[in-house]
Amino acid sequence: MDLVGEPRIFSESSSEMSGSSVLCFVLLSVTALRGHARFLEVQENEMSPEGLLSLLSSELKRELPEEFVYRRALRCLDMVAVEGQFTFTAERPQLNCGVFFIGEPSDIISIQYDSVNIDCRGGDFIKVFDGWVMKGEKFPSNQDHHLPLYERYSDYCETGAARPIVRSSQNVAMLFFRLHQSGSSFTVTFRKLMNPFPCNVVSQTPEGSFTMVIPQQHRNCSFSIIYPVEIQIGELSLGQHNDLKRSILGCAGSGDFVELLGGNGMDTSKMFPMADLCYSFNGPVQMKVGCDNTVVRMVSSGKFINRVSFQYRLLGHQELQQMKGNSVEDVCLRA
């Protein structure tokens, strides 16, 4: 559970509770509720400002003791979901490597270059991509991302020295690298930062639930599940008023709507719409999408606060076979 709120300060009438211990308790509860509770060394009446700052701020260099940082070697093809320090050492020329990073839906990714030993002029490169790219298709798509394509790639050889920390805009990012010489290596630190209004998300699990909120912003947000799932939409709230008249024109005319997409690629703009929802409702609506990638996408005009809550579960093999038998045309052609 994720609590974003004001820490409650208990007002104590007792004069025995010193100020520093109250502060210590408050800080501990705030960090504990965030799930990032950490070892805090407190001596009586002594709290260093660095210690306080490192608790509250995720961006600053954490003062975690060395033994608490997770470390491992990086592979040429890898997926990383846990924070820590990752090192890749080329035992032989590795010309085409890619690493996926993924966090919780409410995280954004932060990648920091710790030490890099590559030969930029010799053709080596390390690039961070803001999103995921697979088979030439990117997530989030151009329509859902605020940056143009070339700005979503960040090259270490060009800007790495000046900008050692690269941040993504959503809970996924990728690292591409090419090392010609054996012995070249690099180390990156992967962190997850808090994102209060997650917009584009790739789900880590085939089952789960999520509530997407777009607070009066003119943007499109996609929630991608790379499994065939059954989606159950529990609540949809588009706009301040429950305006049923909008549905007459169809969703295309409406500036705020939710669409269910299915497809076999990462790019949401190339997927097939399974359903359109453009009026608010309460009560579950479910749909089975037998595609490799299932996406719940919300389009928001910016005039209203839009919210959609949904759950999803993996479709079993039997169900998929049944769906294939029942449907006249199979929109998602499965290999």
Place this chain on the structure above:
Amino acid sequence: MKLKVSEKGERQGFFTFYDKSLELYREDERGNGQGQWSMVFLGKYQCLLIISRFHSLLSEMKLNFLVTAVVLLVAFPPPYECRAIDSSPNLQPPTDPDGERQSPPVLARLGEEYFIRLGNRNQNSPRSPPDSFPETSQYSKRALQLQLTQRLLEGKVGNIGRLDGSYALRALDSEERERRSEEPPISLDLTFHLLREVLEMARAEQMAQQAHSNRKMMEIFGK
């Protein structure tokens, strides 16, 4: 299709120059096959209008109409709209000198379903790796996937990508091309099946790490 044309004309001497901002409004969906033709006609209408006006003026001087037309077309080339209205909006197709040089990706080892595509220019076709390599499609079974995953774990994956020697050349003007085209210059080719495999491995690692750190916390706070 009803075409309403708003023209901002400006008289200059004997000619009426139609402003470049020629706006076409499509009224409704009752389209007919003349749509395209109508737009072309409009462009020529504008040209012809200029020519006819000049002709009426010069007929008084008793000059050959043909000479007039030739002179006009040379002196006043058809405005931009005459050509551009019926042409596709993509006036400059991006130069793709290395389009033909693209060879299908190389599968280094049997059973490996992934490869890296660099500088993919025309990869819009949904071509999945197993289709390109018929021998691997038979082997898309769980056992092979597991073997591949294990191989990945051991780090024995070799150079599975396409050795694209022209990457260096592409890098020079890749920035410009990146701006024009929306194809990602660097992409990873994976099947969804393999992506889910590595995702599940990453999840398992995360769970194990979470359990480990929880245990550590309990030990520390327990003191």
